[in-house]
Amino acid sequence: MNKTTVLNTFLQNNSLDMLLEAVSVQLGCTVIVTDNAFHIVSSFAAKGFEDDAYRKAVAHSELPLSACSAIAKATEEKRGERVLAQVNGKTLAVSELKSGSLALGYIIYILFQSEPPADADCLFCESLIAKQFYTDRRTNGFALDSAEEIIIELLDGKFSSEEVFKMKAAGTFLSAFNPERFALISLSHDSADRLKNEHIARSLEQSFHASHPIFYGGKVLLFLHEDHDIRFLSSLISEYNLRAVISERLEKLFSLKKEYDAVNDVLEYLKSKKAPFLERSRDYTLLMLLKKSGESFGFINEKVKAVFDHDRENNGELCLTLYTYLICRHSLAETSARLFTHRNTVQYRIKKLRDDFEIDSDSPDGQLPLLLSLTKALLLLGNESLFIGKQEE
Numbered sequence: 001m002n003k004t005t006v007l008n009t010f011l012q013n014n015s016l017d018m019l020l021e022a023v024s025v026q027l028g029c030t031v032i033v034t035d036n037a038f039h040i041v042s043s044f045a046a047k048g049f050e051d052d053a054y055r056k057a058v059a060h061s062e063l064p065l066s067a068c069s070a071i072a073k074a075t076e077e078k079r080g081e082r083v084l085a086q087v088n089g090k091t092l093a094v095s096e097l098k099s100g101s102l103a104l105g106y107i108i109y110i111l112f113q114s115e116p117p118a119d120a121d122c123l124f125c126e127s128l129i130a131k132q133f134y135t136d137r138r139t140n141g142f143a144l145d146s147a148e149e150i151i152i153e154l155l156d157g158k159f160s161s162e163e164v165f166k167m168k169a170a171g172t173f174l175s176a177f178n179p180e181r182f183a184l185i186s187l188s189h190d191s192a193d194r195l196k197n198e199h200i201a202r203s204l205e206q207s208f209h210a211s212h213p214i215f216y217g218g219k220v221l222l223f224l225h226e227d228h229d230i231r232f233l234s235s236l237i238s239e240y241n242l243r244a245v246i247s248e249r250l251e252k253l254f255s256l257k258k259e260y261d262a263v264n265d266v267l268e269y270l271k272s273k274k275a276p277f278l279e280r281s282r283d284y285t286l287l288m289l290l291k292k293s294g295e296s297f298g299f300i301n302e303k304v305k306a307v308f309d310h311d312r313e314n315n316g317e318l319c320l321t322l323y324t325y326l327i328c329r330h331s332l333a334e335t336s337a338r339l340f341t342h343r344n345t346v347q348y349r350i351k352k353l354r355d356d357f358e359i360d361s362d363s364p365d366g367q368l369p370l371l372l373s374l375t376k377a378l379l380l381l382g383n384e385s386l387f388i389g390k391q392e393e
Helices: 003-013 016-027 052-060 065-077 119-137 147-155 162-169 191-207 230-239 253-270 281-294 302-314 318-327 332-339 343-357 367-380
Strands: 030-035 040-044 083-087 090-099 102-111 181-186 214-216 219-224 243-246 277-280
Touching (some): 003 016, 040 052, 065 090, 065 102, 147 162, 147 253, 162 253, 181 253, 191 230, 230 243, 243 253, 253 277, 302 343, 302 367, 318 332
Parallel strands (some): 243 277
Antiparallel strands (some): 030 040, 030 102, 181 243, 214 219
16 A cells, blocks of 8 residues: 555645545555445545445435344454444444544445455554544534534524535535435424424334434424335325425435425425325425415406405405416417317407406417416416416426
8 A cells, every 4th residue: 555645635735635545546445434334425436446335324324124133243353353244245344533532433445355454554544534533523713513413504594605614514414415405394393293203203204214213393304215215205294293394305415404494395385285285396386476476466467356356255256267368378269178168258258358458368468467467466366276287307
């Protein structure tokens, strides 16, 4: 092993990821660094190493339970020594990482060559990795906060920028955590149900590996990965009589705050439903946008306001007919089909709008203000389902 290369990487880059890459290349094996709870903080796969279990573990930022159990058992039997553990037909060499008396986590070598790396080489690399790991955890004087505390700070909007968040997350599994999306699950606010809520959170954690359920704002936030079975989540939601909304894709962990607010808006909107449900926030994007924008303006078109008053007093459908006619590009046939209404009825309503309310529905002028006013009217008349739909990914 070329120790100079590894040492120079440590001195020049101040990066655990780059240091691990140098160590992996020099030792010729795949290397993983985890915290004490087996959350993956950094990793690098050696050239030629292909393994689905490894890719899944890195995607989840957490070792599988079988590996956690094997490592915990092996290290408990031989404290302070490098130990070997067998997991799914692979040999792992494991050492504890410490800074003085402070236990930081573990370094794991996945051995797929005939000869394991020399002990002296491993000790040299581990001393540098432990120093870098500890430095990352203390960047800018930050305390050794748990990942859950950092997530809550993120949700509270405590980070002024993504760079500050990354510095705080350095040295935790959050630095490499990349969930696909999350589910926000509404829980009972009755203090008597506290134990039930904790049981539900534990059940979810056991059913969905690396989901890291977090209690926040009277709800549970559950991280979801690509391989998680949403149908099984739906069955658990029904079993426990819960209400939940799944977020859109998370481009990066720092966008969690923005996505959480959007999902929480949908969940709050739907909370009046008595039956359990599992919805996707993307299906309510348009409705939430319209409801928020509608609060900031009155009726742009006063003629539509008159039609709205007529519909409200007479339980009519003139606003709905006009809106549908416009989005169907003045097609009577398509409007009739969408409304499940006879063509002659639709034609009569269009004529009434022109004669009684002076609305020329076929004029190309002023279409946008007309549609905006009709949207507000329909929302006030309870036609919110018009703006809820299954959106494509």
